[in-house]
Structures are given as C-alpha cells and as structure tokens.
Amino acid sequence: MTDPSPRAVVAKIGRYTFLSVLLGFFALPMLWLASAPFNAHPTLDVSISSFTLHNFSVLLKDPYALPSLWNSLLLAGGTALLTVGFAAAAAYALSRVRVPGRDGILYTLLLLSSIVTGTAAMVPLFQLAFKLHLIDSRVGVILVFTGGLIPAAIFILKDFTDGTPKSYEESARVFGASPFQIMRHIVLPMIRPGLATVTVWAVVNVWSNFLIPYILVRNPDKYPASVVLYTFYTEGGQPNLALISAFSLLYSIPVVVLYLFVSHRYGFRFHGGIKR
Amino acid sequence: MARTASPRAAEDPAGLGRAGAAAITAPALLVVAAFLVFPALWTLYLGTTNYRLTGFAARHPHGVGLQNYTNVVQDPGFHHSLWLTLEYVLLSAVVGQAALGFAIAWMLRDATGWLKRLIEALVLLAWILPSSVVAFLWVAMLDRDSGTLNALLHTPGTAWAIEHPMAVIIVFNIWRGTAFSMLLYSAALTSVPPSQLATARMFGANSWQQLRDVVFPHIRGHILTNLLLISLWTFNDFTPYQITAGGPNGKSQILPVYIYQTALFDGQMGLGAAISLLMLLINLIVALVYLRLLRERRREPVAA
Numbered sequence: 063m064t065d066p067s068p069r070a071v072v073a074k075i076g077r078y079t080f081l082s083v084l085l086g087f088f089a090l091p092m093l094w095l096a097s098a099p100f101n102a103h104p105t106l107d108v109s110i111s112s113f114t115l116h117n118f119s120v121l122l123k124d125p126y127a128l129p130s131l132w133n134s135l136l137l138a139g140g141t142a143l144l145t146v147g148f149a150a151a152a153a154y155a156l157s158r159v160r161v162p163g164r165d166g167i168l169y170t171l172l173l174l175s176s177i178v179t180g181t182a183a184m185v186p187l188f189q190l191a192f193k194l195h196l197i198d199s200r201v202g203v204i205l206v207f208t209g210g211l212i213p214a215a216i217f218i219l220k221d222f223t224d225g226t227p228k229s230y231e232e233s234a235r236v237f238g239a240s241p242f243q244i245m246r247h248i249v250l251p252m253i254r255p256g257l258a259t260v261t262v263w264a265v266v267n268v269w270s271n272f273l274i275p276y277i278l279v280r281n282p283d284k285y286p287a288s289v290v291l292y293t294f295y296t297e298g299g300q301p302n303l304a305l306i307s308a309f310s311l312l313y314s315i316p317v318v319v320l321y322l323f324v325s326h327r328y329g330f331r332f333h334g335g336i337k338r
Numbered sequence: 339m340a341r342t343a344s345p346r347a348a349e350d351p352a353g354l355g356r357a358g359a360a361a362i363t364a365p366a367l368l369v370v371a372a373f374l375v376f377p378a379l380w381t382l383y384l385g386t387t388n389y390r391l392t393g394f395a396a397r398h399p400h401g402v403g404l405q406n407y408t409n410v411v412q413d414p415g416f417h418h419s420l421w422l423t424l425e426y427v428l429l430s431a432v433v434g435q436a437a438l439g440f441a442i443a444w445m446l447r448d449a450t451g452w453l454k455r456l457i458e459a460l461v462l463l464a465w466i467l468p469s470s471v472v473a474f475l476w477v478a479m480l481d482r483d484s485g486t487l488n489a490l491l492h493t494p495g496t497a498w499a500i501e502h503p504m505a506v507i508i509v510f511n512i513w514r515g516t517a518f519s520m521l522l523y524s525a526a527l528t529s530v531p532p533s534q535l536a537t538a539r540m541f542g543a544n545s546w547q548q549l550r551d552v553v554f555p556h557i558r559g560h561i562l563t564n565l566l567l568i569s570l571w572t573f574n575d576f577t578p579y580q581i582t583a584g585g586p587n588g589k590s591q592i593l594p595v596y597i598y599q600t601a602l603f604d605g606q607m608g609l610g611a612a613i614s615l616l617m618l619l620i621n622l623i624v625a626l627v628y629l630r631l632l633r634e635r636r637r638e639p640v641a642a
Contacts (some may be wrong), residue, residue: 159359186377209373270468
C-alpha cells in the first residue's frame with residue numbers, strides 16, 4: 063500500500079473528531095447518574111471522591127421513595143395484565159373468526175391510539191376521571207393506560223396469531239376440546255413470544271410515564287416513582303441530592319435490565335412476528 | 339368417532355362462533371371506547387363550555403358556543419406557544435434527531451468493535467431511561483452553580499435553562515430521541531445495494547454525491563416515515579415541562595405545557611379543551627399522511 067493521501071488523513075481525523083464529540087454529548091449527562099449515587103457528597107458536578115453506600119440508606123429512610131417504586135410496580139403490573147389479557151382475547155377472536163369490516167376497525171383503533179395521546183387528551187381524561195371519582199385511584203390510572211395501549215397490543219398479538227397454524231386447534235376440536243381449553247392449552251403457548259413482547263412494552267411504558275399519574279394522582283402516598291422524583295427536585299428549596307441520585311439509579315435499573323433481556327433474547331426490533 | 343373438518347372450520351378452528359368471538363373481544367373494545375374514543379369526542383363538547391375546575395362554573399357549567407375558540411385564536415399567548423412548538427418540533431426532531439441519527443448510522447455502517455457498540459449503547463440509553471430521570475440529569479448538568487457544563491466551559495454562574503430555555507429543550511430532545519432515527523436508518527442502509535455504491539465510487543463520486551445519487555433515492559420512504567413519526571412524538575412530548583416548566587415567563591411554553599397550565603393549573607378546563615382539540619386535529623393530519631404513505635409504499639413494486 064502507498065502512503066495514505068493527505069485527504070484521507072483529514073477525513074479520518076474528521077471522522078474521529080465527530081465520534082468523540084458524539085460520545086461526549088451522549089455520555090456527559092449520564093456520568094452523574096453513574097457516580098453520584100455512590101458519592102458521599104453528591105454535588106451536581108461529576109466527581110468521584112469517596113465511595114459510599116450511605117445514599118441508599120437515606121433512600122430507605124424516606125417515607126415516599128420505596129413506596130413510590132411499589133406504586134409504579136402496581137400500575138405497570140396491573141396495566142400489563144389487563145392489556146395482555148384483553149388484547150390477547152380480542153386478537154385471537156379477530157384472527158380466527160371472520161368479522162365484517164375487521165381490518166377497518168383495527169386500523170381505525172390504531173390510528174386513534176396514535177392520535178389520542180395522554181398529552182393531547184389530558185383535559186378530557188382528567189375530566190372523565192373526576193366525573194367517575196377515579197382521581198387518586200390506581201384503577202383509574204391503570205384503565206387510562208390500558209385504553210391507550212390496547213389497540214397496538216391487539217395489532218402485535220394478531221400478527222403472532224395469524225402466523226400460527228390452525229391445524230392444532232382443529233384437531234383439538236375434533237377430539238372434543240372446548241374453545242376455552244383450546245385457547246389455554248394451544249393458542250397461548252404458541253403466541254408466548256408475542257405475550258412477552260406486549261408485557262415488556264406495556265411495563266416500560268407505564269413505568270416511565272410521568273404525565274398521566276401527575277394529573278390523576280393527588281395523594282403523595284400514591285405517587286409512582288416518576289412523579290416522586292419530580293417532586294424531590296422541584297419542591298422545597300434545596301434538592302436532596304443523596305436521595306435523588308440513589309433513587310434515580312434504582313428507578314432506572316429495571317428498564318435497562320428489561321431492555322438488555324429483550325435485546326439479548328430476541329434482538330432489538332420495534333415489533334416482531336413469526337411471519338417476518 | 340372423529341368428525342371431518344368442515345370448510346367452515348377453517349374460518350373458526352376453535353369453534354368460538356360469532357357470539358363467543360364478540361364476547362371475548364368486548365372487554366378490550368369497552369376499555370378503548372371509554373378511555374380513548376370517548377375522551378376524544380368529549381373534547382368537542384367540553385370546548386364549547388365555560389367549564390372551570392373551581393368556583394361557580396365548576397358546578398354549573400353552561401355552553402358558551404364558540405367563545406373559547408375565538409378567545410384562543412385571538413390570544414397572543416397561544417400564538418406565541420404555537421410558534422415555540424413549531425420551532426421545537428422542526429429544530430429538535432426534523433433537523434436535529436433525523437440528521438444526527440442518519441449521521442451516526444452512516445458513519446458506523448461498516449464499523450465494528452467497541453466504539454460502535456459504546457456509541458449505540460449510550461444513544462439507546464438516552465432513549466430508554468425514564469423521562470423524570472433524564473430530565474433531572476439535564477437539570478443537574480445545566481445547574482448554575484455546580485453544573486457539569488459550566489465547569490467544562492469555564493462559564494461559572496450561567497443559568498442555561500433560564501437564559502436559553504428553548505435551546506436547552508431542543509438540544510435535550512435531540513439527545514433524548516436520536517436513537518429511533520439511528521435504528522431506523524441503520525436498518526434502511528442495509529437495503530442499499532453495495533454494488534451501486536461501489537460503481538459510484540469507481541466513477542469518482544465523493545461521499546456527498548454517493549449519498550445524493552445512490553443512498554437517498556433508495557431510502558426515501560424510510561426518511562419520510564421517520565420524519566412523520568418523530569414529529570408526532572416530539573409534538574406530544576411532555577418531558578420539557580420537567581426541565582423548564584414552560585418558563586421563564588412562558589419562554590419555553592410549548593403547546594402541551596400551555597394546555598397543562600391553562601386547563602389543569604389555572605383551572606380553565608373549557609379553554610384547555612378548545613386547545614386540546616386543535617392538538618388532536620394536528621395529530622390526525624400527521625397520522626393520516628403517514629397512513630397514506632404506508633399504503634403507497636405497499637403498492638410499489640419491490641425494487642430489484
């Protein structure tokens with residue numbers, strides 16, 4: 063090989079400069095999250111002085127921190143259960159029984175769920191919860207989330223159901239299994255990857271959501287983690303950095319773990335299907 | 339004695355029947371009807387009332403016709419908010435996220451090894467962390483007295499979120515949302531035939547010419563899809579509220595924050611609903627354009 067031309071050298075320098083700036087831009091805000099939770103004096107600038115787990119004992123003592131994680135878990139778990147249960151049943155019925163205008167209904171629902179976001183519909187959603195006495199009720203928050211997630215969940219699960227052969231169900235029916243038995247013992251095991259996908263997606267959505275609980279929950283005892291974290295740094299003069307840093311880390315870990323699990327297991331895609 | 343499967347069985351392999359199918363579809367449709375469809379339609383009605391959260395009008399709201407709509411259209415605060423929203427969506431999504439996402443995908447298309455993995459991991463992490471966490475990370479980084487940014491730039495005492503609130507939420511949203519564009523363009527670039535790029539290089543095309551003549555024509559559909567989706571998401575994003583709360587003095591009061599502060603903070607529910615309707619309409623237009631695009635792409639013959 064001849065010596066690289068000056069132009070190629072410049073191009074290479076340019077490329078690595080760009081990548082370094084990029085690395086800095088994306089890493090810089092994260093550094094605090096990695097260092098402050100274990101720092102005896104967590105200030106807002108990134109510093110690693112004395113390693114300690116003291117901040118986590120501050121977290122254990124706070125009356126709202128751990129309960130809020132429990133609240134988040136309840137909301138995420140409840141929403142995932144309802145969404146997966148209702149959507150799987152609907153997806154199976156729509157996949158196997160010919161309903162007139164099925165595709166039209168499905169697409170309209172999907173269109174609606176992408177238009178009627180929590181942000182665009184916060185006024186009527188608050189009003190509805192108020193009228194139904196669902197302010198401060200976990201059930202209310204779960205129902206609002208579920209309504210928004212079901213259309214896409216039906217779509218994903220129908221994709222999985224369409225991709226499974228009908229012959230198993232037919233032979234089970236020949237041997238006298240009831241529709242309920244067929245669904246439970248044949249269909250559900252076959253679409254398990256789809257159920258996992260929807261569960262993870264629903265959990266991550268609810269776990270991270272701030273706006274819906276922020277407008278529907280008034281009682282601090284029922285705040286999920288997203289709202290509690292916001293109150294930690296906005297209410298009362300000096301933010302308690304020991305608490306915020308340890309709490310942020312604890313609150314972020316499940317999302318990252320779920321993501322790693324999914325990408326390790328299935329490879330990271332936006333939505334999958336057996337067909338593709 | 340086994341029955342032979344009738345032709346009907348192919349249509350209903352588990353023997354649910356129409357009634358059974360309707361019964362197991364009902365719960366999902368009911369929740370969607372009550373908590374998704376109804377709120378959207380109710381916005382129409384609420385926008386024509388003088389509904390308030392507190393006081394006399396809370397108990398006895400009455401119709402005010404199109405008064406809210408005329409008030410909104412004439413309100414300078416609303417115009418201001420609309421402009422800020424346009425600026426926010428254009429600069430942070432259409433320009434920022436899309437360009438940066440493409441640049442990363444293009445730069446790293448043939449790369450392997452730790453640098454690529456590290457950059458992709460960080461970009462994805464910014465996207466998957468909960469919004470309350472990333473909002474605070476930025477508040478911490480931009481802090482006036484002990485923020486990382488002031489320490490780096492040697493600009494002690496600069497209150498970025500107060501002096502440049504729009505720039506802050508725009509840069510934040512680029513940081514937050516670039517991952518999607520990066521993933522989508524990475525996938526799209528694999529569909530560009532390497533032979534065509536090689537041919538272009540043989541004829542002495544530089545990088546820019548290769549992009550313009552070979553790459554962009556191939557991924558035009560992906561580019562449009564990406565722009566529509568990230569615009570819709572950015573427009574409906576409430577996270578900036580957690581960094582600047584629309585302030586100072588409404589200088590970063592994008593539409594979602596404006597609706598929150600009008601309806602739920604000041605308690606003018608009717609007025610808030612009137613603005614919400616506009617937001618729903620904008621979402622509808624973007625989503626319809628997107629669907630139209632998908633349908634056209636499905637009709638196109640697959641490029642050989």
